[in-house]
Amino acid sequence: MSSAHEDTQHPISTYLWIWLLLFVLSAFSYMVDYFHVQGLLRWTLIIIFMFLKAGLIVSIFMHMKWERRALQLAILVPPLCLLVLIGLMAIEGNYTFLTRSVAFTP
Amino acid sequence: MAVETMSGHIAPAGVVEGMPGVVTDFSSDKQVFPVHWGKAMMWIFLLSDTFIFSCFLTSYMHVRMSTTVPWPNPSEVFALSLGGAPIPLILIAIMTFVLISSSGTMAMAVNYGYRRNRGRTTALMLITAGFGATFVGMQAFEWTKLIMEEGIRPWGNPLGAAQFGSTFFMITGFHGLHVSAGVIYLVVVALRVWRGDYERSGSYEAVEIAGLYWHFVDLVWVFIFAFFYLW
Numbered sequence A: 001m002s003s004a005h006e007d008t009q010h011p012i013s014t015y016l017w018i019w020l021l022l023f024v025l026s027a028f029s030y031m032v033d034y035f036h037v038q039g040l041l042r043w044t045l046i047i048i049f050m051f052l053k054a055g056l057i058v059s060i061f062m063h064m065k066w067e068r069r070a071l072q073l074a075i076l077v078p079p080l081c082l083l084v085l086i087g088l089m090a091i092e093g094n095y096t097f098l099t100r101s102v103a104f105t106p
Numbered sequence B: 001m002a003v004e005t006m007s008g009h010i011a012p013a014g015v016v017e018g019m020p021g022v023v024t025d026f027s028s029d030k031q032v033f034p035v036h037w038g039k040a041m042m043w044i045f046l047l048s049d050t051f052i053f054s055c056f057l058t059s060y061m062h063v064r065m066s067t068t069v070p071w072p073n074p075s076e077v078f079a080l081s082l083g084g085a086p087i088p089l090i091l092i093a094i095m096t097f098v099l100i101s102s103s104g105t106m107a108m109a110v111n112y113g114y115r116r117n118r119g120r121t122t123a124l125m126l127i128t129a130g131f132g133a134t135f136v137g138m139q140a141f142e143w144t145k146l147i148m149e150e151g152i153r154p155w156g157n158p159l160g161a162a163q164f165g166s167t168f169f170m171i172t173g174f175h176g177l178h179v180s181a182g183v184i185y186l187v188v189v190a191l192r193v194w195r196g197d198y199e200r201s202g203s204y205e206a207v208e209i210a211g212l213y214w215h216f217v218d219l220v221w222v223f224i225f226a227f228f229y230l231w
Helices: A012-034 A039-061 A069-076 A078-103 B018-027 B037-066 B090-114 B118-149 B163-195 B197-201 B205-230
Strands: none
Touching: A012 A039, A012 B090, A012 B205, A039 B090, A039 B205, A069 A078, A069 B018, A069 B037, A078 B037, B037 B163, B037 B205, B090 B118, B090 B163, B090 B205, B118 B163, B118 B205, B163 B197, B163 B205, B197 B205
16 A cells, blocks of 8 residues: 655755756657757657656656546546547648648649 | 555555556445545646647648658757857757656656645745746747747748648647746645645645646656657
8 A cells, every 4th residue: 555644745856856857858858959969869869758758757746656646537537639630640640741742732 | 454555645555556456446326536626636637738738749740741741850940040050949848848847847846745845845846846837938039039930930931831830839839838837826726835735735736736737748848848849
């Protein structure tokens, strides 16, 4: 059982460590641009650093890690349906690009 | 054994954890989320806000994928000359660090709130608001540079695809609005902490709820930074 009592008292150092980690991860994402990493490696690194940062913020800073599973699922699962939207729009965007290339490019 | 949660609510004995806990929480004809109502509502608001920002970012993906005109290189557009040579994306990097720092101070403010340390909570919240205001200030500087010097407009720009301007002003503008609202929100809550409102009511939930909003603003920036500036 996750006794949530300890949360109220977890030491300030927890937050300082997460803060430092977020700083380092942000520095890494900036380095990706600074050193002109290109192509698939660039996108992979950007996505990895992004999700690591987002995960730390949501789980530690927003205390999601210590909430009950019901609240975790109620908040974290619904956004997954956005993947459908993103998928559909990617297909649509590709199609529009092809159509424009054929019909409108001089 | 009674379990005291984060917020000091007492969960009844024999509370079930994990997936079986999800079933009992939703099915046993009781309040589903054993948290302060304001916290549950803030989470639901943030969920809806997630959808709004995701729609913006998805539409940005769509216009960027579908345009046949080359997309301006954000690395160059947002470069800034500091002592001669232009440094790519430097202002955006500083803005990112400022916002992350504000999240750090906010997390500590919430912690001190639950420790009932009124002075430190107030101070850390005001520092957070200060970082937020700094962020908005830098964004105003960035917008000014883009509009006045680069000639970028929502309907077109001299660098390439017209959609660059429209999505940029839409997404960062909406985010900046959230930060500005957050600064006001934080200052209001900080002053109420200082006045002792939560000391009297015996509950520092309001600080955590304000914190949730603030961390969300930082969270959105993580995605904007990755998809708009770095991609």
